[in-house]
Amino acid sequence: MGADRGGRGRRTPARVMAYAIGGVLLLAGCASMPDSGDLRGVESTPRQESQVRVFAVPPGEDAQPSEIVQGFLEALTSDDPHYKTARQYLTGEAAKTWRPEASTTVLTDGPGAEPEGAGGREDTGGEITYMLTGTKVATVDAQQSYAPATGAYGRAVHLKKGEKSGQWRIDALPQGVVMGESDFQRNYMSVNKYYFASNTTVAGADTQPTAVADPVYVRRRVDPMTQMVRSVLSGPTRWLGPVVRSSFPTGTALTKNAGALTPDDRNKLTIPLNDEAARVGTNRCEEMAAQLLFTLHSLSPAVDGVELRAGGAELCSLTRQGADAVALRSAVRSPDFLYFVDAKDRLVRIPAGDSDTEPDPAPGALGEGDTALRSVAVSRDEHTAAGVSLDGKSLYVGSMVSGGSLGEPVLRSHGPSEKDRLTTPSWDAHDGLWVADRDPDNPRLLLLEEGKGDPLEVRTPHLDGRIQAVRVAADGVRIALVVEKGGKKTLLIGLIEREGKPGEQSAVRVVELRSATPELEEITAMSWAGDSRLVVVGREHGGVEQMRYVQVDGSTPDIPAPAALTGVKEVTAAEDDQLPLVAYSVDGIVRLPSGAQWQKVTQGTAPVYPG
Structure with a gap:
C-alpha cells in the first residue's frame, strides 16, 4: 500500500500481509508514508483470489501518527476475525469502546487521510487529528444489510502520544469500519438468509x-x-x-x-x-x-x-x-415451458431449457383462439394464462385447457394511446394477477385475486412517478416496479403488505420502496432471476445500453454479467438459474444458455417464464 521508506533508523510502516497457496504475498502499503504533512489516500488493494488470506501487522516501535493511521486503515481490510491487530493501533480505552461491527462504509477508493491544523506537522505537542475522506458507494449496517450511498465521506480520528510509553495511538475514532470498494469486494460476500412469508x-x-x-x-x-x-x-x-x-x-x-x-x-x-x-x-x-x-x-x-x-x-x-x-x-421449482407471442399474435410455448426452436400453440383460448395479444403471463402452476390485447386496452384470463372459451376481458384501460394502457401482467405465488394501468388520468396498480373478480386497487404510498412495468417475486411478498418520472425510468423494489380478516378481501399496499439500480436512469426491461436477484436492461447517464444482474438491496452480485446483446426490448429469467436467460431483441426471441453466447430461437415477442 505505499512505498517503503529507508534510512530512518526505525521500522517501516505497518503492512498488511497476504498469504496465498504456494507462497507469501506482501501487500505493499497503499499510501506513501511521509514524516509530516499530508497522508495520501489509502487506495483499495487489487481484488485477490478467494484462497488468499490477508493478515494485519501491528504498529512498529516509535511509529509516527501517519504510520499509525495508515496501519490502522490497512488492518481494517485484513482477515483478523475480531480486529485484534487493528485495536493495537488504539489506546486501551478506545479499543474497549470501538465497535467495528456497527457498520461498514464503502468508498470508491480507499479513504484519504489529512492532518488538521499545525501546518500538517506531526510533532504537535502530543496530539493530532486526521480527517478521513472519500466518496461513498454504500453502507452495510449492524444487521449486515447493504444500502447504496452517495456523497462525500468525512470522519475524524484523533491521536495522542502516551505520556509513559511515548507511543502514538488513536484515542477517538468513528464506530464501524471504512474501506475502498475493491477491498470490500475481496473481504465480503453476499449470502441469502431465509425466513417465511x-x-x-x-x-x-x-x-x-x-x-x-x-x-x-x-x-x-x-x-x-x-x-x-x-x-x-x-x-x-x-x-x-x-x-x-x-x-x-x-x-x-x-x-x-x-x-x-x-x-x-x-x-x-x-x-x-x-x-x-x-x-x-x-x-x-x-x-x-x-x-x-x-x-x-x-x-x-x-x-x-x-x-x-x-x-x-x-x-x-x-x-x-x-x-x-x-x-x-422458488429456486427449486423449475417451469415446464417458456412462453411468448408468435408472429400471429397468439400464445405459444417451447419446453424450458430445451434446444427446440419450433413452438407449439399453448393450450386454451389464448393459444388456440383468435384474440391478438401484445403481452402474456402464465401462472406459476402453468394452469392459467393472462394476456393483454394488441392495443393494450383489454386484459384477458383463460384456462390452459384445450377447447376452453375466453369470455369478456377482466379489465379495460381507457388510456389515450398504447403506451398509456396496460402493462405486461404478473402472477404472484398465490394466483393473484398484478397489472398496472398507465392511463395518465387514472394511473393505478391493480390486483385480481385468482385472476378474476373485481380488480383491487393496490395502495402505493410514497410512490413518486408512473408505473411502467410490474414483476412480483415468487415468494409473493416482494415486487419489482419500473417507475417513470421526469423522463427517467428507475427500478424500485417494494414489500407487499396485506391487511384483513380471513374470508374477507384484504387491503393490499406496496411499501418501503427502494432503488435497486441507483446508477441507471433508463430501465428498458427487467425480470426476477433468483431468490434475491434480478436481471435488468438499462443505461447510465450518457452511457450505452447494458444488461446486468442486480441484488434487491442495490448491490452487484459476484457473478459475471450476461453476454452483450443489442436492441433488447424484453427479458425473462427463471428462479432456477440452470435455465437460460431469454430475451426479445432485434433478432426476435433469443436465449443465453450457461457458458454460451446468445442463440436465436425463433421469431416472436414478449417471452416469459411462468410468474
Whole structure:
C-alpha cells in the first residue's frame, strides 16, 4: 500500500500481509508514508483470489501518527476475525469502546487521510487529528444489510502520544469500519438468509410456508458459516421484517461455548442452541432447520443436513431434501415451458431449457383462439394464462385447457394511446394477477385475486412517478416496479403488505420502496432471476445500453454479467438459474444458455417464464 521508506533508523510502516497457496504475498502499503504533512489516500488493494488470506501487522516501535493511521486503515481490510491487530493501533480505552461491527462504509477508493491544523506537522505537542475522506458507494449496517450511498465521506480520528510509553495511538475514532470498494469486494460476500412469508399462502401448498430470501453481507474468510447461523437467529433485516416471520423463538441464540460451526465427515452440521429453543415441537423445529439449510446451501464446505440441539438433547434433524418438503423455495421449482407471442399474435410455448426452436400453440383460448395479444403471463402452476390485447386496452384470463372459451376481458384501460394502457401482467405465488394501468388520468396498480373478480386497487404510498412495468417475486411478498418520472425510468423494489380478516378481501399496499439500480436512469426491461436477484436492461447517464444482474438491496452480485446483446426490448429469467436467460431483441426471441453466447430461437415477442 505505499512505498517503503529507508534510512530512518526505525521500522517501516505497518503492512498488511497476504498469504496465498504456494507462497507469501506482501501487500505493499497503499499510501506513501511521509514524516509530516499530508497522508495520501489509502487506495483499495487489487481484488485477490478467494484462497488468499490477508493478515494485519501491528504498529512498529516509535511509529509516527501517519504510520499509525495508515496501519490502522490497512488492518481494517485484513482477515483478523475480531480486529485484534487493528485495536493495537488504539489506546486501551478506545479499543474497549470501538465497535467495528456497527457498520461498514464503502468508498470508491480507499479513504484519504489529512492532518488538521499545525501546518500538517506531526510533532504537535502530543496530539493530532486526521480527517478521513472519500466518496461513498454504500453502507452495510449492524444487521449486515447493504444500502447504496452517495456523497462525500468525512470522519475524524484523533491521536495522542502516551505520556509513559511515548507511543502514538488513536484515542477517538468513528464506530464501524471504512474501506475502498475493491477491498470490500475481496473481504465480503453476499449470502441469502431465509425466513417465511408471514401473510401469504401458496396455492396448492397450504401446509408449506414460503421461504423468502434476505440478503446480507458477511466477511468472506472469517467463518462465514457461523456468521450466517448467528445472522439467521438474530432475525430478519429491518427492511424485510414487516412481511416475514422466523420459526426460531425470540431470544434463540447459539450456546455461549458453541465456537466455530463445522459439518462432520457426513456433511452434517450440529447446531447447539440455548434454552429458548428447548421446548419447540417437531414441526416448528423442522421449519427452523429448513431456514438454516436454505441459508447454508451456497456455502463451503457443503451442508447436507443439520441437527438442532438444546438443553443437551436433540430437538430434530433434517436433510437438504427434507427441507424442500417442509417449506417452498422458488429456486427449486423449475417451469415446464417458456412462453411468448408468435408472429400471429397468439400464445405459444417451447419446453424450458430445451434446444427446440419450433413452438407449439399453448393450450386454451389464448393459444388456440383468435384474440391478438401484445403481452402474456402464465401462472406459476402453468394452469392459467393472462394476456393483454394488441392495443393494450383489454386484459384477458383463460384456462390452459384445450377447447376452453375466453369470455369478456377482466379489465379495460381507457388510456389515450398504447403506451398509456396496460402493462405486461404478473402472477404472484398465490394466483393473484398484478397489472398496472398507465392511463395518465387514472394511473393505478391493480390486483385480481385468482385472476378474476373485481380488480383491487393496490395502495402505493410514497410512490413518486408512473408505473411502467410490474414483476412480483415468487415468494409473493416482494415486487419489482419500473417507475417513470421526469423522463427517467428507475427500478424500485417494494414489500407487499396485506391487511384483513380471513374470508374477507384484504387491503393490499406496496411499501418501503427502494432503488435497486441507483446508477441507471433508463430501465428498458427487467425480470426476477433468483431468490434475491434480478436481471435488468438499462443505461447510465450518457452511457450505452447494458444488461446486468442486480441484488434487491442495490448491490452487484459476484457473478459475471450476461453476454452483450443489442436492441433488447424484453427479458425473462427463471428462479432456477440452470435455465437460460431469454430475451426479445432485434433478432426476435433469443436465449443465453450457461457458458454460451446468445442463440436465436425463433421469431416472436414478449417471452416469459411462468410468474
